Amino acid sequence: MSADWKDIAQKIKKIHKNKDFVPLHEPSFTETEVEYVTDCIRSGWVSSVGKYVDQFERDLADYTGVKRAVAVVNGTAALHISLKIAGVQAGDEVIMPALTFIATANAVSYLNAVPHFADVSETTLGLDPIKLETYLTEIGTMKNGVLVNKQTDRIIRAVVPMHTFGHPVDLDPLVELCARFNLALVEDAAESLGSFYKGKHTGGFGIAGALSFNGNKIITTGGGGVILTNDDQFADYAKHITTTAKIPHPWEYRHDEVGYNYRMPNINAALGCAQLEKMDLFLNSKRKTTVKYAELLEQLDGVKLFQEPSFARSNYWLQTMVLDEKFHNRNYVLEQLNEKGAMARPIWTPINRLEPYKDCQAMDLTITNNFNERIVNIPSTPLKGDPHE
Structure with missing residues (x-):
């Protein structure tokens, strides 16, 4: 189905048990x-x-x-x-x-x-x-x-x-x-x-x-x-x-x-x-978040959650959506999520495009440039309650 990004923002806030604003990632202290x-x-x-x-x-x-x-x-x-x-x-x-x-x-x-x-x-x-x-x-x-x-x-x-x-x-x-x-x-x-x-x-x-x-x-x-x-x-x-x-x-x-x-x-x-001392709790929470986000996004056309490669076990530090450009404009998605209180950010601008490094040599960057237009990071703080359980 097509994505209603304002509705998705509300569901993201619900996952993180926050009605107003969910930051991209913040520390968790006890x-x-x-x-x-x-x-x-x-x-x-x-x-x-x-x-x-x-x-x-x-x-x-x-x-x-x-x-x-x-x-x-x-x-x-x-x-x-x-x-x-x-x-x-x-x-x-x-x-x-x-x-x-x-x-x-x-x-x-x-x-x-x-x-x-x-x-x-x-x-x-x-x-x-x-x-x-x-x-x-x-x-x-x-x-x-x-x-x-x-x-x-x-x-x-x-x-x-x-x-x-x-x-x-x-x-x-x-x-x-x-x-x-x-x-x-x-x-x-x-x-x-x-x-x-x-x-x-x-x-x-x-x-x-x-x-x-x-x-x-x-x-x-x-x-x-x-x-x-x-x-x-x-x-x-x-x-x-x-x-x-x-x-x-x-x-x-x-x-x-x-x-x-x-x-x-x-x-x-x-x-x-x-x-x-809390690393295992944080990692477990990250994996729970991955499952919840996968369930949220799997029904949407042209959106997938980036998940760990088969040879690895990731800490899922930042949850990452990959958009199909046929269905979604990255900046529009960012605008809608942030407007509704679910903080979202794009991936970094490729460094070879930045002023200090624009003259440095680069190989063909087809995948880099493609990802730059398609990746959106969404709230990834450990779920509320998990570090204290």
């Missing part, structure tokens, strides 16, 4: 967060050193199945440092999806390197490894063990897949591709805490992975990020340079290189520790 943050304040250890930072790093490493986690101020900083330690240098190119949040490209630019945009898969919304392999074979050549772009003469140093809205990229062929071309694999796992690829948590497949804990993520530290890695040397160096490269000493201020003041404050980590 007394545990208050308890941990209060304890942190009373201890006086609210900055970059304290028991909650250490605990949060340990807990995240355990949860994601990696050896080490290094807590930093945000997900962009996590990507920046991961790419730096992975060997990205000024003038290098880094492959990433054009369909991602701008932070992925900004982290590359901080190193004076150059983003190089690739297309995404209809199955995952993330990098298409098969299409990418064909493309790199065409434009690249191996010289002295590195992949060189024949069109620009720059080294292509790394690949950054992004797990869009929590849906894992098809990682096995991407890992093989990176090994074949000697490319560093750094996962932008900002949105995919709680997502698994063939039973293994995202963020642990390459040399490093970056998580984000912004206020709209599945768990939040207010602002924050984490570098995941299975390499102890990588983690030790990440911790060193994100702590202004200060050499440990009882009283002297000695720094052995240019570092970054990127460490996560203890007070933010306290919030994260409490949030992480």
Whole structure:
């Protein structure tokens, strides 16, 4: 049947037990967060050193199945440092999806390197490894063990897949591709805490992975990020340079290189520790929401709910509608839902269309451009009551 978007907005609000307005995604807190943050304040250890930072790093490493986690101020900083330690240098190119949040490209630019945009898969919304392999074979050549772009003469140093809205990229062929071309694999796992690829948590497949804990993520530290890695040397160096490269000493201020003041404050980590304890509740709620939305949308012409690929288990961070352009105008749908109090947003503008990156090289972006006109995100906050049950 045809869609009455004002009626659908009312049904979305009913699912979330809210009569007036349903945000796209907001944090969910209980007394545990208050308890941990209060304890942190009373201890006086609210900055970059304290028991909650250490605990949060340990807990995240355990949860994601990696050896080490290094807590930093945000997900962009996590990507920046991961790419730096992975060997990205000024003038290098880094492959990433054009369909991602701008932070992925900004982290590359901080190193004076150059983003190089690739297309995404209809199955995952993330990098298409098969299409990418064909493309790199065409434009690249191996010289002295590195992949060189024949069109620009720059080294292509790394690949950054992004797990869009929590849906894992098809990682096995991407890992093989990176090994074949000697490319560093750094996962932008900002949105995919709680997502698994063939039973293994995202963020642990390459040399490093970056998580984000912004206020709209599945768990939040207010602002924050984490570098995941299975390499102890990588983690030790990440911790060193994100702590202004200060050499440990009882009283002297000695720094052995240019570092970054990127460490996560203890007070933010306290919030994260409490949030992480609720991960299973949040994930269960997300899956309940998926079922409810699938039931709501399955009878509508030209609308489908994007669901996890067969090889993965997604955290369903943001619920995603894919519209058939024959039936629906994306902007009209956005207007109707928002007008009736069900907050909705489009997917990001492809980065190659944005002013800072319009001159960067891009492969054929057919799927990216198609999705840009068809995707609408709808309210995805954990259902009311679920975290407390």
